[in-house]
Amino acid sequence: MTQSTTSTGSQAYTSTAEFEAAYNTLHATYATHKTKDIRWRKWQLKQLWWLIVDNTDAICAALHADLGRTEAEARMYDIADVKKAIKECLDNIDVWARGHAAEGAGFLMGRLGGAWVRRDPLGVCLIIGAWNFPIMTLLSPLCPAIAAGNCVMLKPSELAGATAELMVELLPKYMDNSAIRIATGGPKETGLILERKWNHIFYTGGSRVGRIIATAAAKHLTPTVLELGGQAPAIICKSANVDLAAKRIANFKIANLGQICVNVNHIIADPEIYDAFLARLQHWLEHFLKEEAENPWLARIISPGHYDRIHSILSSTKGRILTTGPHEPSRNFVHPTIIADVALDDSVITSGELFAPLIPVIKADLSTALATLAPGSKMADPLALYIFSNSQPEIDSILNQTSSGGVSINDLAVQYGVPGAPFGGVGESGMGAYHGKWGFDSFSHARPVVNLPLWLEGGMQWRYGRPTIEKLSNFDTAKATWKRGETLEQQSSGQKGWFGWLW
Known part of the structure; x- marks a missing residue:
């Protein structure tokens, strides 16, 4: 060096x-x-x-x-x-x-x-x-x-x-x-x-x-x-509390000016609640940014190079710009910006992980949202996945069909700080945990350690010399506890009923 x-x-x-x-x-x-x-x-x-x-x-x-x-x-x-x-x-x-x-x-x-x-x-x-x-x-x-x-x-x-x-x-x-x-x-x-x-x-x-x-x-x-990292999505289902989802996303997206690995990269909102969600998202972002004009408190982008990268993405999007404000290259400041009506092939999505205060919103149903996270897709295995839904079947469907480092339901980033739980990625978002x-x-x-007492030697003579069929019984001890010819329907799920958790 x-x-x-x-x-x-x-x-x-x-x-x-x-x-x-x-x-x-x-x-x-x-x-x-x-x-x-x-x-x-x-x-x-x-x-x-x-x-x-x-x-x-x-x-x-x-x-x-x-x-x-x-x-x-x-x-x-x-x-x-x-x-x-x-x-x-x-x-x-x-x-x-x-x-x-x-x-x-x-x-x-x-x-x-x-x-x-x-x-x-x-x-x-x-x-x-x-x-x-x-x-x-x-x-x-x-x-x-x-x-x-x-x-x-x-x-x-x-x-x-x-x-x-x-x-x-x-x-x-x-x-x-x-x-x-x-x-x-x-x-x-x-x-x-x-x-x-x-x-x-x-x-x-x-x-x-x-x-x-x-x-x-x-x-x-x-x-x-x-x-x-990866492109962590927030999926807003039609059963979601739209106002709460918008409030929490707007608040989190301005933290560290969007430069957080578990932050929302983009939002996929169901067509039935899309307009209502956009209105509340715009309301809450403006609400949280009221003080910024008079008393700046938001962080800045780390370097001119990252500022230029974000500005280029913003300039090339075909989405509809909603809430925004002045960008200040002199201090590497990108104003939090909502981009509505974003297509899945828009540059703001295809450019990869944003790591920026840009909030792209896609109108799509749950099946389309799940397709973006399908195994092998470019956005599969994000570090975080956020589900906003009040329907347990919807939540279960999303969890069963996706993979991610962690998940928060009707909230953001709380999976990061769960005591006793790991934090780490999977696939594109990393490996290992801490x-x-x-x-x-x-x-x-x-490191496994075993210390068998020496007095066992007299009963372990079978371990020495040529392997024989007679000695096999000392090694091949596993026995089937199930019947030949069982069907899929005959298998237990491994889940206990309500009373089963008492014992």
Whole structure:
């Protein structure tokens, strides 16, 4: 890596020599096994907590410099998310790291052999953050990585230069510099980083770069978690509460100026409620934007390049522009804009994930909506799917015929913060998951251990020598508990009745 400057124009990227030294240090540290000590893990998680708490004002200022984000939004999203992740790891690390008895191991392996599943750290891990939430996407996955006992190299996004510069300053002051390092750089530098062997790579970003990450990881058989995106739709069924759907979508689309991986990409509204929904969507967007003209508070687009991309999409759409306002290229600001009567082949849809405050609305029935999400279609497997319906048959039909990272019904993004639930994509929207124990499991290896007592040797002579039919009974022990010739109709669904859940 060579020295160059980030988007802030003031920070030098990590040099090749600095990176190599840091990389070697991490491997040397992991070889000492110090990060496997639960006390070390707890200490580092607490140090990360104080990094956040002591420097909240500086973090908010950096996020404002990079994205124009207000202090309230910075505290609500980035800071609160990281603190929650730290606390969850500290509260559960003793149980998670202990491992568990192998379920169904039986008397021989379980009772006598003490079959146990350990959770071992993976080694030296690489975490690559995203620019839209540069603190959250860098430090939230760091929490389970530390909790699992790994050494970690952090790579912040070069587009969020002020935040990256602040992390370069703060991390060595609070964290164990022999086990946790940070490297900065652009695409060229990231490419060099990916040439090295890592024991795990955690990446948050778009699917194009996700494929590059996966290709680089495959060379070393490195496991990955890829938190990507996709074109998350909101399906407004004819049974929906139209006003509530419009209110919640309008409010969420202006958060971080639409630059959220689980935000609504486009809306498909049933023809029966289409006009009513559009009217309420326009009403609520205007309502939430009343203060913007007099006291600007919305975030901005991350860079001129992204501003130009969004402006190009908006300029080429054949849809009908409804609510909009002044766009300001000088500060990379795109005004939230409703685009009505959008066709499925319109540029605002075919351009891919918008990541912008554009709100395309398509008039189509449920069957058409489902066709857009069919396996193999370009919009299949989004990171999020939003269903607005008051009909359980409608909801069940959509869930049974689609695939997505997560789903919220009659709401938006609440699937992201469910305690005990994973957050992650499927197919085009990524692989792997984190949050809580799901993150701990992603950064650790499930290692089964069995210790059969030596006094069993006298009764296990059959295992030695040439295999014979007589010895087969010791291996082939599975027996069918069903009858030959059963039909589809004779199969149980596996679902219990109402009374069945009492036992």
